[in-house]
Amino acid sequence: MGGLVIKKAYIIAKTGTKFMSLCSRIRVMCFIATPHHGSAHATMLSHVFRFAPGMKPYLNDLASESPEVKSINNSFPRYSQDLVLHSFFESQALQITGVGGPLIVEKMNAVLSVGNERAETLNGDHRSICKFGSAEDSNFKRIHQALRKTLSQIIGQGLQSLNENINAHRGLPSTVDSQAADLWRLISEKIPGTCKWLDQNANYDRWITTKDDTLLWIRGPPAAGKSFLAAHVVDKLRGGPNNVCYYFFVKGDKSRTSVSSFLQSMASQTASAVPEVAKLIDDMLKDEPELARAVDHSIIWRKLWLDGILRLKLDTAPKLTWIIDSLDECQADVALSKLLIHLCEKRFARILVTAKADHHTYHVVPRLVNSLDIRIEDTQEDISAYLDQQLDSSETRLRNGILAKSNGCFLWATLVVRRLENVHGLEARLQAIQSEPPGMQDLYANISKSLPDHQLSRTILTWVFCAVRPLSLAELSYVLPGLSDEGDDDAVRTLVSRHCHDLMYVDSNDQVRTRHLSARDFLLRPGIDHGDSGLAIDRATGHKTLALGCLKYLLSSEMNKKSRHKLSISRRRSPFSSYAVDSFYLHLNESPAQDQELLKQLSTFLKSDNLLAWIGYSARKGNLETVLRTAQSLKDFLRRKSKTDLLIGKEVEVVDKWATDLVKLISKFGRHLSLYPHTINDLIPPFCPSTTAPFQQFASDCGGIAVYGLSATNWDECLCTLAPSDHHIERFTGSSSNTSSSSARRISETASQPGTLTSVASGKSIFAIGSSTGKISLFNDSTCLEEVVIRQDTRVKALRFATRTPVLISVSNRTIHAWNTQTSKPMWSAGIQKECMDLAFVDDERVLLVALQNNVLLTYNALDGTVLDTIEWARRLQGRYGDKFKSKFPLTATFKTELSTLAIVYRGQDIVLWNYEEDTYQLYNHDTGLSDGLTVQMASVNTLLFSRSPESSLLVASYTLADLVLFDVRLKKVKVTVSKAGAYYRLSASPDGRTFAAGANDGTIKLYDFETLRVVYTIRSEDHAITTLAFNHDSVRLFDIRGNGRSCRVWEPAALLRREIETESVRTPSTYSRDNHEDVIDRNDDNVSIVTALACHKEGRYIVGKNDATVWLFDSHSGKAVTQLFKLHASITKLGFHKEHSLLISVDTAGYLFVHRLQLERDEWCAKEVFQHQSMGTGVQHSIMNHKCDRILICANDKAAVYSIRSGQAFDGSIDHEPEVSYAFTNHPTNSNILISAHSQTIRLYSWQNLASVNVKTGINLSQDLESDMQLRGVAPILNNSALIINYSGHGPRVKPRAFSIPIPVTSPGSHETKVIAHQQAVCDQMEYYIGSYQDLEVFLGTDGWICSANKTSFKDKDEVLHHFMPPSDWVRANPRLVINVTDLGDVLFAWKGEVAVVKHGLHKDYEVKRVADAL
Secondary structure (H helix, E strand, O other): OHHHHHHHHHHHHHHOOOOHHHHHOOOEEEEEOOOOOOEOOHHHHHHHOOOOOOOOHHHHHHEOOOHHHHHHHHHHHHHOOOOEEEEEEEOOOOOOOOOOOOOOOOHHHHOOOOOOEEEEEEOOOOOOOOOOOOOOOHHHHHHHHHHHHHHHHHHHHHHHHHHHHHHHHHOOOOOHHHHHHHHHHHHHHOOOOOOHHHHOOHHHHHHHHOOOOOEEEEEOOOOOOHHHHHHHHHHHHEOOOEEEEEEEOOOOOHHHOOHHHHHHHHHHHHHHHOHHHHHHHHHHHHHOHHHHHOOOHHHHHHHHHHOOHHHOOOOOOOEEEEEEEOHHHOOOHHHHHHHHHHHHHOOOOEEEEEEOOOHHHHOOOHHHEEEEEOOHHHHHHHHHHHHHHHOOOOOHHHHHHHHHHHOOOHHHHHHHHHHHHHOOOHHHHHHHHHHOOOOHHHHHHHHHHHOOOHHHHHHHHHHHHHOOOOEEHHHHHHHOOOOOOOOOHHHHHHHHHHHHOOOEEEOOOOEEEEOOHHHHHHHOOOOOOOOOOOOOOOHHHHHHHHHHHHHHHHOOHHHOHHHOOOOOOOOOOOOOHHHHHHHHHHHHHHOOOOOHHHHHHHHHHHHOOHHHHHHHHHHHOOOHHHHHHHHHHHHHHHHHHHOOOOOOOHHHHHHHHHHHHHHHHHHHHHHHHHHOOOHHHHOOHHHOOOOOHHHHHHHHHOOOOEEEOOOOOOOOOEEEEEOOOOOOOOOOOOEOOOOOOOOOEOOOOOOOOOOOEEEEEEOOOEEEEEEOOOEEEEEEOOOOOEEEEEEOOOOOOEEEEOOOOOEEEEEOOOEEEEEEOOOOEEEEEEEOOOOEEEEEEEOOOOEEEEEEOOOEEEEEEOOOOOEEEEEEHHHHHHHHHHHHHOOOOOOEEEEEHHHOEEEEEOOOOOEEEEEOOOOEEEEEEOOOEEEOOOOOOOOOEEEEEEOOOOOOOEEEEEEOOOOEEEEEOOOOEEEEEEOOOOOEEEEEEOOOOOEEEEEEOOOOEEEEEOOOOOEEEEEEOOOOOEEEEEEOOOOOOEEEEEOOOOOEEEEOOHHHHHHHHOOOOOOOOOHHHOOOOOEEEEOOOOOOOOEEEEEEOOOOEEEEEEOOOEEEEEEOOOOEEEEEEEEOOOOEEEEEEEOOOOEEEEEEOOOEEEEEEEEEEOOEEEEEEEEEEEOOOOOEEEEEEOOOOOEEEEEEOOEEEEEEOOOOOEEEEEEEOOOOOOEEEEEOOOOOOEEEEEEOOEEEEEEOOOOOEEOOOOOEEEOOOOOOOEEEEEEEEEOOOOEEEEEEEEOOOOOOOEEEEEEOOOOOOOOOEEOOOHHHHHHHOOEEEEEEEEOOEEEEEEOOOOEEEEEOOOOOOHHHOEEEEOOOHHHHHOOOOOOEEEOOOOOEEEEEOOEEEEEEOOOOOOEOOOOHHHHO
């Protein structure tokens, strides 16, 4: 009855304010035999208490379903949701003389059946179960254990909150909270008196008391209690002179099995104990916040530990002790064991490790280790203590039976005792023990057979055991049948408790966890006999279930792009959303590829709008790699399916297309998505090729925006094009006359000399691009997004990554630099006397070899740059071969470190192979291979290359005769010769040794099989002169720098992907079954002319100039050519059209300038020449016509003069400009007789009559501080001729483009200075380059890469800037001469390769743009 009174009192307190503070302090309620639902034996109770003094009217309230009981039960669950409830019920009947022997309060009435309740049985009747004879009473032990466990969890939750605050302060992603939960769970469940044998062990005592930092390695079989042992040590040592850090590895939880999470957690715990470490970590994360996001453990180890914590002098710090449980459950346990040994050698901490294997398995040096094996007698002692607490002292036979059958397996004993809870009576319990088989395997089989409701139990077990991390109750409530409504957490807790109590539990974080991994391994083991093993789970089928569950969410209305403007990470979502988005591909990898249901659901998802929402959601989380990994999973799914099935059908076609398209989307639009995830819904699909899935499925749903004029219907093999931020840009934006009636105006621009790209190299997860300015950009290998920039002082000639350490070597003409790629900081630098030909790492990358052109091999310590040795190989070479190599310097050289060989090329000589270890030489010639060196070499070598396969001895050489020769240097002979293959000057070998790329001066790249010299692929491009080639780390991508080094292309040829799978059995008519033959791709080959200039005509037409000297008229409605207007003498550099007079200015690189009148005759457009001029020297630098179009200013050789359009004669007067100083011209918008010249930061006015200076001779100075590297890009009237816009470009990598608006200059004398219009500067600061006017808008390319506009009436407010669309980065960042314009219809034109992309309706819609960082 007391339990009912307490519940009623709690309800009253919760519904008022008087006792609210008391209620807030109540965390647990414990009920012993409380009749929560009344008792059917209320009358019997009256008999029991009939001799007690006083009336007992409250006994009437105990009747089943009495009004009072109903009232309490209706209210209490609602008010007690935050409490932990324990309900203990009796197991024996109350024996009363003359009154039968029923249970007074049956289990169904003694249990509340709510999710936060924990129900247990007690041995005794209603009268005796709460009367304890001593502390040894089994009932007392059970209640004590339950309360102790709950108390520990409450304390643990407080500790977790503290640790969360610590972690937030440190900035490290840590698992301290989950580690604390594990620790407290283990401590609370640990039985008093267990683990005493360890305290008395000599090896343990030696480890505790020794002054040396040794490692104690405790080995024990599965289920022997190793985790409890580790928790015991933590509990025993903390609070003393030791600062204890601990980590429990948990297999099946990805966040708890990585070395990176271990290192971060231990760093966080160490920081909590040692103030010096805390300060260091805070300082490091301030300087390099990206360290907190690192997932590569080698980065965290080297940066955070080797270069940080381990360099601190911590002699005065308290002793550190590390406890590490289940090392063998770490994903990279061998790698971690090496790190732990390093810590021991550094005497940083004493370390205890538990594992199933001994230390010899990990090759740990014996002198550093004390080992200890858990023996059966040790665990038997602990099992005995456990049984003493769990069983009544009268149950000796039962205790001895369990102890005997446990055979030292603690887990077996605990599971059996737990299973006895529902067995009553000593004889029945003894019989139950006899029926339980010894050994965990058979016990698990018994448990699985006895689980209730096999279908529901199987579902729960499948989700818990196959999940890649522990699932929460909320997540399970979404996927379990009938429990997808909110608030079903308690129902899930109840289901887990009723159905799978022996195999799993709910932790203090409401995550469902496996009691022991051996249960998971048993039920998922391969080759299981489903007929004899109870409730077994097929692993592949289980993962299919989870994959379908993830797809169910991804196809739900919550992940629908129709609500795209509401999609965000922060808004309330299903608890299952994160798991479904991030883990779907992992389950697809393990699912059966032949399953048609899964294929159908995959296809349905990939065809749905939800696909775009998923991509956007992943982008918001900064996790685009999930999309790329999903694409790889789709490829693997089809590859596995192809081994048994034909890849035919619409579903296969959908999956096949998206497997490619997802990669292309991220590679080409990754920068857009990472900054502006919403663009995937509305803006990106129209910019995809017309036959791709993104375009076909989603382009029509993008608000009318469309792209015309491009002929490519599918992705090309060029994954993306990367360019330096300081690329050369030349924009032509409309009329050259700049009349007030023109809606589009021209910005006359000057040339700049930006840095060019010079080198590229690839590491394991990053690649680097170097430039002539010394800038080195590090890119993410998966997304091709620039992440870090480092700089050296001079041109980057070569780059080389180490493969196992975070080191990048960069080489300039006379210096070698070493960089730490984790910190982006220099490690060392060293001067060299001659140019470096090749370099290589040896001796576990501790030594760097450098071959110089002065015949010197330098050997460096790769860690600090110390010169270890200097060897001049030419002296011995001259001594052996006389004058053949005397006083000669090599052209190139290449290392083969596995053979200790350097291959060296001298002009007109045989190839020299020098073994630098043995100091021996061999010569190889074109015809025979190994040579005596006596014959005259008729063919010279352009370049050569060894295979990068460690086992290979192949060397390929490209000769001036255009022959390729393959040598086998082990066999010392020519293996293959290909005549007239091509004169290649750049070779690059794939890391797998199977392929090499050869680059020719005509821009062709061919991929060759290294064994046979068979061509497997050809790439052609419009740019010539391949300057650099490199493969990425997994040999499926190729980087090239060509032409003038303006960009780096990233290629992913299908041939390289097919070479990965060509040995597999494939039965398919799809792309996977194509033979691996030569696959030639002609991309913009030499016959395709390139668009070099652009001007807008009328009514949506536009004029195109090309590098083949032709000028064309195009129609923007179709993007197709109308007619060729004329042809000049050389490549067209400039076009300008005056709409009022229909006059077109065209300029070519031969120095010719023409003016044509365009007119329509008999429905055909033609061009009539009205003016011609040729300028030698620099050619025509600038040109502009006056308002009347009867005069034209032409600037050549930095001297400007005015000519008559009608007569062609020059007028008097000229303007001289300083060479190397940028300048530009435009017409005065309100005075047709005046010409405006912008010269650096000076504005000058000139008369169109004679170029006489108007106003003041010194000009009007722009009172604006500019960086010294700024160069004037152009000037044009804006805002209905009320102001001038002046563009400056950044000359150099550190200077960004700037724009300013100034008042229209006045012609009255005396004005020597003008200021920018301050209230308009907020808009100008968002402008990278001005494009032109369209209706009431000033259109420009924003600094964020968007095509933007500002209304002429609200140009002052930066919040009024409209963002319309974000063109592909290739169009803007990789174009050699970016040509962009806007037509009178609002179509935006981009010159791209040999065509013009017409973006229609792009200005008709604007977007609210927020970067991800701002949105979150």
